[in-house]
Amino acid sequence: MELVIDRLTKQYRNRIAVDRVSVKMQQGVYGLLGANGAGKTTLMRMLCGILRPTGGTVAFDGMDVSEEAYRAVLGYLPQDFGYYPEFTATDFLLYLAALKGIPRAQAKKKAAELLELVSLQESRRKKIKTFSGGMKQRLGIAQALLNDPRLLILDEPTAGLDPKERVRFRNLIERLGKDRIVLLSTHIVSDIEHIADQILMMKAGRLIYQGGWDEEMGDLEAFYLSQFAEEEGE
Amino acid sequence: MQNHNLGTLYCYEMKKIMKRKLVWATMFVCLVGVIVAVCSGLMGNYYVDGELRDTHYHMYQVDRQYMEALSGRVVDQQLLTQMEEAYAMIPPGAERYTLTEEYQTYARPYSEIFNLVRTWTGMKMEEVKAWKADEQALYRMRQENLEKEWQDAMLTEKEKAFWREKEAQIDKPVTYLYYDGLGRCAVHMVPTIGVLMLLFVAVSLSGIFAEEHTRRTDQLILTGAKGKSTAYYAKILAGISFAALGTLVMETLTVILALSLYGAGGFEAAFQLAYAGYSYPLTVGQACLIEYGILLVTAVTGGVFVMVLSEVLHNSLATLAVCTGWIIASMMIYIPEQSRVLCQIWNWQPSNFLAVWNVFDVRMIPLFGWCLVSWQIVPVLYLLFALMAVALGIRVYRRYQVSGR
Known part of the structure; x- marks a missing residue:
């Protein structure tokens, strides 16, 4: 299992949002750190095939990002995803399961499992418009896992979760990373420092750090903040 | 899967x-x-000179009764003559002829045929009233009126020929239903x-x-x-x-x-x-x-x-x-x-x-x-x-x- 990102670039008229990013990912958890506007979301959207790069390529096990087969192994939680207020949690998951090509009987089973996993089984018949922000976020996480994705991309997944839910979520990600590629973006270092096998740090569209991080290398948060300090200094 | x-x-x-x-x-x-x-x-009332004359619903009921009485009759010389005779009962020069007793009693039952003759031939109201009922003339005038409309619509000769053929396929005299x-x-x-x-x-x-x-x-x-x-x-x-x-x-x-x-x-x-x-x-x-x-x-x-x-x-x-x-x-x-x-x-x-x-x-x-x-x-x-x-x-x-x- 390998995700190959080769010189991926996104340029808008007078701004480069992502600048020649190249990474090869194998199974494990990848923590993508960066300040707001660093290019994390743009990079993730290109990895999900919903934003066309200006240059470069993305391929998973030889499948190009534009192919249906690529999307079939992809799970994505966008930073600001929408929902259908009149749908129940179960309807929402069954609809997205249908979009992912999962047969209905299998989808029902999977939806029930995932609702339990994200502690929404009690609210499965409630309309999403009655959900709190945290519940919606958990539902978003559940939808990303519907197709047992081999490539899971999570953009700021812990936003809106309370501290207890964050811990549960971190444990879940750690488990998921054992047999798939999980790319998780955040600007909160504690979300990833103990679970990420690899750290990717972005600044102004570029990858400024790529590799493992252990305690011997010092405090990740201090290193991360020092990058901001440099930016402010510039 | x-x-x-x-x-x-x-x-x-x-x-x-x-x-x-x-x-x-x-x-x-x-x-x-x-x-x-x-x-x-069917809604509303019919007023004449500010006075309530009838309701539209009642007027419709009366007209419908007359139309249903005509249903199944062939638009031929006999029916056209009856219409002509009925309309001839209306006093000449009546300003609003539909308000006359004669129209209401004799002519109104044939008003549907009267209107049919008018729209088929393109004649004005007074012309139809003065028209001498003639079955052959009715269908001939209909054809002439259609030819005029086709000319106004700038039809080509091919189109006119098509419509003439279609017109000929209509069973005549037409049966009113x-x-x-x-x-x-x-x-x-x-x-x-x-x-x-x-x-x-x-x-x-x-x-x-x-x-x-x-x-x-x-x-x-x-x-x-x-x-x-x-x-x-x-x-x-x-x-x-x-x-x-x-x-x-x-x-x-x-x-x-x-x-x-x-x-x-x-x-x-x-x-x-x-x-x-x-x-x-x-x-x-x-x-x-x-x-x-x-x-x-x-x-x-x-x-x-x-x-x-x-x-x-x-x-x-x-x-x-x-x-x-x-x-x-x-x-x-x-x-x-x-x-x-x-x-x-x-x-x-x-x-x-x-x-x-x-x-x-x-x-x-x-x-x-x-x-x-x-x-x-x-x-x-x-x-x-x-x-x-x-x-x-x-x-x-x-x-x-x-x-x-």
């Missing part, structure tokens, strides 16, 4: 449409519009249902694609394995079936109301009784089926247009504004008949086409040596347009880029 899930996605798309309150509010307004339009002829219920469905109600249907389609379907973008659910859809293919077709299918369903509801309500209020007979009546200037040998019932079929095809085409436009504009309000503006503009802009091709094309667009005089237009469309009438070719053109719009729409849909949020 992967599935196309078209059926499941279709059901969810239908659910999304049905869950919108605006859709139901619009449907309610449209149905009220249909009810008012069908019943309006009471057709008021179906006639109202076929002649008067089509433009009303047409405009209501177009508004309903624009309001109901302008959000199918656009709201996925404004609601930001597009990211979830487009990253699904079937999100860039099956999901699109499921949306299109749901949209067109909902448009057709809504139109069918309006049509059914119209037919039920019209037939129950104005009578259910007359399916076999010659269409020329209801619409004088058309020579195709159709019955009123067939004409009604043709028009209601065209309404359905138009709903489907209009639905596709609205959905694709909403995907291009990514905004349901902008889509609604464009569609409403188009409907209003098409009602206001008139292209003179002298510019035949332009006028004909302008009249083919949905908000103009849905009227008896356009569906049953005598101007034809030459195609590969054939001459086709508008109700045969325009629905086909609509379906072709819809197919092209679907093909264009999927290109726009697949190329959509989620950015700048």
